[in-house]
Amino acid sequence: MQLRVLSLLLFTAVLTGCFAEAEAPSAKQPPAQPIDVAAVLYTQYSPEYTFTTRLESPQQVELRPRVSGVIESVEFREGSHVKQGDLLFRIDSRPFAAEVARLEAELDRAKAALGQAQSEAQRAQRLQGRNAMSAEQAESRLSLASQRRAELASVQAAMKAARLNLEFTEVRAPIDGQVSNAFITAGNNVQAGQSVLTSLVATDRLYAYFDVDERTWNASFSDVKADGQTQARLTLAGSARAPQTGELDFIDNQINEQTGTLRVRAVFTAKDAPLRPGAFARIQLKATDSQPTVMVPDRAVGTDLKSRFVLVVNAENVLEYRPVELGRREGTLRVVEAGLEPGERIAANGPARVGPGMPITPRNVEIEAQSLTLAEPQPKAEPSA
Incomplete structure (x- = not known):
C-alpha cells in the first residue's frame, strides 16, 4: 500500500513538471511589436545627373579706341546696362577736325585743278581736229587731266578716312550689354588698338558649357539632340532661389x-534672373530614357559588415533579412537595383528597435512618390518548377 501511494505521488510530480515546461515558452513569448510597414515603390524613374560649370556670355568685348588721343570725357555710368550705339567715351576731336578741314580745302583745290585740266583737254581735242595742235601736245593735256582725276580720288579717299577718324573719337557700345568700370579716365592718352578702355558683356543670354563622360552620355543621353527640346536646370552656388530652366x-x-x-x-x-558671366553653377540634366524601378525610403536601409539590407515583412508578419544593391538617391528615396520585387512589404523605418525573425503588428503606410511618375506594379515572377 505504501509503495502504491509513493508511485502515485511520483507520477503526479512528473506530470506537473511537464505542464510547467510546456507553459514556460508561452509565458516568455514577447508580444508582436507594432511598426510602420509599406509596399516598395515601383516607379518610372529617370536618373538626374549634376554637372558643374561657370557661366559665359555669348559676346564679350574689350573696348579699345580706333584712334590715338586724349580722353576728353567718360559718358556712361559704370556697371550700367547700355544699348548698341550708346556713347561711352569721347576722345579730343580737335586734331581730327583740323585734318578734315585741311582735306576739304585740298579737295576744293583738286576739283578746280581737275576742271581746268579737263577744259584744256577738250580744247586740245578740238584744235587737233583742225590740225591746229600737234598730237603730242594734245596727248599731254589728256594725260594731265587723268592725273588731276587721280589726285582728286586720292584726296577724296583721304577725306573719307579723316571723317572716319573724327567719328571714331566718339567711342560707342558695339553690342547691348553691361559695361564694367572705366579702366582709363579723362585726361589720359590712349593708343589706337592697344589701350583697353572698359569691358562689355552681353547679359540677356548666358551659356553653360559642361563635360559629360562618354559612358554616361552613351547610357543616358545618346538620343539627345541640340535642338532646344532637352531641358536643363541651373542652380547658382549658395542660392536659395528655385533653379533656372534652360535648354x-x-x-x-x-x-x-x-x-x-x-x-x-x-x-x-x-x-x-540673377545670372552673371563667370558665376559658378550646377547643371541638372535628366536622362532621356526612364525605366520601371523599385525605390524605398532611404531610412529603411540598414548597414552591416557584409552589405546594405532591408527588413522584409513575410506573409506571417515576421521580419526577414534581405540584402540589396542600391543605386542613386533621389530626395528621401533610394533606388534599389537588386534584392527587392514590386509588391513586397518592408519595415518603412528600417532596423531601428527591430531585427530579423521578430513578429510584428504592421501599421500600413504609403511611401511618398514626390514628383516621380508611377508605373503600373508588375506581378512577382513565379518560381520556375
Missing part, C-alpha cells in the same frame, strides 16, 4: 580623346 543648344562634334568627355552647352535667359 541644350550645342553638342560638340567629337569626344575628347584625352579626357573621354563630350562638351555640351545649355543656354539660359538672364534678363530677369
Whole structure:
C-alpha cells in the first residue's frame, strides 16, 4: 500500500513538471511589436545627373579706341546696362577736325585743278581736229587731266578716312550689354588698338558649357539632340532661389580623346534672373530614357559588415533579412537595383528597435512618390518548377 501511494505521488510530480515546461515558452513569448510597414515603390524613374560649370556670355568685348588721343570725357555710368550705339567715351576731336578741314580745302583745290585740266583737254581735242595742235601736245593735256582725276580720288579717299577718324573719337557700345568700370579716365592718352578702355558683356543670354563622360552620355543621353527640346536646370552656388530652366543648344562634334568627355552647352535667359558671366553653377540634366524601378525610403536601409539590407515583412508578419544593391538617391528615396520585387512589404523605418525573425503588428503606410511618375506594379515572377 505504501509503495502504491509513493508511485502515485511520483507520477503526479512528473506530470506537473511537464505542464510547467510546456507553459514556460508561452509565458516568455514577447508580444508582436507594432511598426510602420509599406509596399516598395515601383516607379518610372529617370536618373538626374549634376554637372558643374561657370557661366559665359555669348559676346564679350574689350573696348579699345580706333584712334590715338586724349580722353576728353567718360559718358556712361559704370556697371550700367547700355544699348548698341550708346556713347561711352569721347576722345579730343580737335586734331581730327583740323585734318578734315585741311582735306576739304585740298579737295576744293583738286576739283578746280581737275576742271581746268579737263577744259584744256577738250580744247586740245578740238584744235587737233583742225590740225591746229600737234598730237603730242594734245596727248599731254589728256594725260594731265587723268592725273588731276587721280589726285582728286586720292584726296577724296583721304577725306573719307579723316571723317572716319573724327567719328571714331566718339567711342560707342558695339553690342547691348553691361559695361564694367572705366579702366582709363579723362585726361589720359590712349593708343589706337592697344589701350583697353572698359569691358562689355552681353547679359540677356548666358551659356553653360559642361563635360559629360562618354559612358554616361552613351547610357543616358545618346538620343539627345541640340535642338532646344532637352531641358536643363541651373542652380547658382549658395542660392536659395528655385533653379533656372534652360535648354541644350550645342553638342560638340567629337569626344575628347584625352579626357573621354563630350562638351555640351545649355543656354539660359538672364534678363530677369540673377545670372552673371563667370558665376559658378550646377547643371541638372535628366536622362532621356526612364525605366520601371523599385525605390524605398532611404531610412529603411540598414548597414552591416557584409552589405546594405532591408527588413522584409513575410506573409506571417515576421521580419526577414534581405540584402540589396542600391543605386542613386533621389530626395528621401533610394533606388534599389537588386534584392527587392514590386509588391513586397518592408519595415518603412528600417532596423531601428527591430531585427530579423521578430513578429510584428504592421501599421500600413504609403511611401511618398514626390514628383516621380508611377508605373503600373508588375506581378512577382513565379518560381520556375
